[in-house]
Amino acid sequence: MEVILIKYGDLYLKKDNRNFFIKTLKENIENKLNGLSFEIKNDLSRMFIYTDNTDEVIDRLKEVFGIYEIVKVKELDKDEELISNEVIEFLKDKDYKTFKIETKRSDKSYPITSMEFNKLVATKILKTYSDLKVDIHNPDIKIEIEIRNNSAYLYLDKYEGLKGYPVRTLGKGLLMLSGGIDSPVAGYLAIKKGIKLNYIYFESLPHTSLEARNKVIELAKILEKYNDHGKLYVVNFTKIQEAIYKNLKPDYLITIMRRMMYRIAESIAKKNKFLTIINGESVGQVASQTLTSIRAVNDVTNYPIIRPLACFDKEEIITISKRIGAYETSILPYEDCCTVFVPKHPVINPNLSIIYEEESKYDFEPLLNEAIESVDIIKLNEVNNNNNLEEYL
Numbered sequence: 001m002e003v004i005l006i007k008y009g010d011l012y013l014k015k016d017n018r019n020f021f022i023k024t025l026k027e028n029i030e031n032k033l034n035g036l037s038f039e040i041k042n043d044l045s046r047m048f049i050y051t052d053n054t055d056e057v058i059d060r061l062k063e064v065f066g067i068y069e070i071v072k073v074k075e076l077d078k079d080e081e082l083i084s085n086e087v088i089e090f091l092k093d094k095d096y097k098t099f100k101i102e103t104k105r106s107d108k109s110y111p112i113t114s115m116e117f118n119k120l121v122a123t124k125i126l127k128t129y130s131d132l133k134v135d136i137h138n139p140d141i142k143i144e145i146e147i148r149n150n151s152a153y154l155y156l157d158k159y160e161g162l163k164g165y166p167v168r169t170l171g172k173g174l175l176m177l178s179g180g181i182d183s184p185v186a187g188y189l190a191i192k193k194g195i196k197l198n199y200i201y202f203e204s205l206p207h208t209s210l211e212a213r214n215k216v217i218e219l220a221k222i223l224e225k226y227n228d229h230g231k232l233y234v235v236n237f238t239k240i241q242e243a244i245y246k247n248l249k250p251d252y253l254i255t256i257m258r259r260m261m262y263r264i265a266e267s268i269a270k271k272n273k274f275l276t277i278i279n280g281e282s283v284g285q286v287a288s289q290t291l292t293s294i295r296a297v298n299d300v301t302n303y304p305i306i307r308p309l310a311c312f313d314k315e316e317i318i319t320i321s322k323r324i325g326a327y328e329t330s331i332l333p334y335e336d337c338c339t340v341f342v343p344k345h346p347v348i349n350p351n352l353s354i355i356y357e358e359e360s361k362y363d364f365e366p367l368l369n370e371a372i373e374s375v376d377i378i379k380l381n382e383v384n385n386n387n388n389l390e391e392y393l
């Protein structure tokens with residue numbers, strides 16, 4: 001049985017919530033490790049996983065938010081002789097020239113201080129390996145030891161965690177998910193802050209294709225690696241989009257279409273107690289994302305809207321998209337409902353009184369209600385890989 005030590009992410013700041021955060025992180029880890037055999041023990045500062053599937057467990061832990069660092073350790077009795085021998089064994093056949101011992105002693109009743117412990121182990125190493133030297137500032141290898149209440153731990157290997165907060169610790173949100181590059185990245189960043197995501201996708205069949213929907217499902221499934229059982233709300237947006245297209249000024253088409261999306265998203269968020277709406281808007285990226293445009297669209301709601309990418313450059317967004325494995329899917333060439341109806345000259349600085357006048361030309365209320373009532377809900381964990389969607393709708 002091997003042991004993996006987990007250092008918590010940004011939890012220490014949240015004193016009162018600490019127990020809740022740790023409990024949630026533990027449940028999230030249990031879900032993530034589903035199917036493997038393992039046992040978890042924890043206290044207020046560390047979690048330990050005992051398993052025979054170390055590599056697989058570590059790979060999966062790398063996809064869990066709320067973990068600062070993942071450390072493969074050796075669990076040992078708190079006996080300096082035994083620990084020193086383990087360190088000597090660990091250094092055998094390695095070609096380091098310099099080293100440093102770093103002991104942390106959280107068990108203050110242990111009679112040897114950290115400094116003394118460092119010296120004690122270092123002395124034994126120097127005796128055993130005559131060509132090794134101590135280098136405090138820039139060692140080839142830093143050997144870390146933790147002396148805790150029950151046992152001591154020798155670090156063998158360290159991996160960076162994803163950091164952030166455990167999913168679900170900040171409540172639920174609704175991500176406006178299109179098939180593009182931006183919205184999956186926005187969703188990822190929201191999950192990172194502990195928000196449990198659900199997804200909303202506006203589609204305009206037959207102007208958009210089922211392939212476009214499948215692409216959105218694929219993107220949602222990529223985000224599900226980090227999330228916790230999100231649902232995808234698929235809104236039939238065709239009639240609304242056609243009504244806008246046929247009845248209103250073409251240059252205001254996108255602004256008004258986006259206002260309709262926000263209205264529907266708000267209604268679905270409220271109904272399901274999702275506390276916020278998240279989208280991939282990035283200031284200045286396109287005509288519909290100038291500050292005036294964002295203000296004109298945001299005008300339909302006072303619901304909290306989070307725009308994680310507001311101030312990101314496209315290049316930064318693409319870097320994250322690639323890192324989370326979404327990019328290849330995002331760039332597949334299926335049109336979304338915005339591109340189908342895109343006007344030649346979308347307004348860059350939309351005017352609210354013109355918007356009100358335009359919207360009053362047509363009674364959208366019944367269409368909005370119909371779209372909200374006929375929304376299809378897809379449980380993403382039940383979508384299998386052959387994409388036979390009819391079963392889910």
Ligand code: ATP
Pocket residue numbers: 175176177178179180181182183184200201202203278279280281285286288289336337338
């Ligand atoms: P993306 O790359 O995420 O598609 P974008 O740069 O193409 O974004 P827009 O098309 O203006 O920008 O959309 C801005 C945001 O509005 C998107 O990031 C997404 O959150 C939301 N959005 C746009 N179209 C849809 C849609 N069909 N369904 C759900 N959300 C959408």
Ligand code: MG
Pocket residue numbers: 178179180336338
């Ligand atoms: Mg888009």
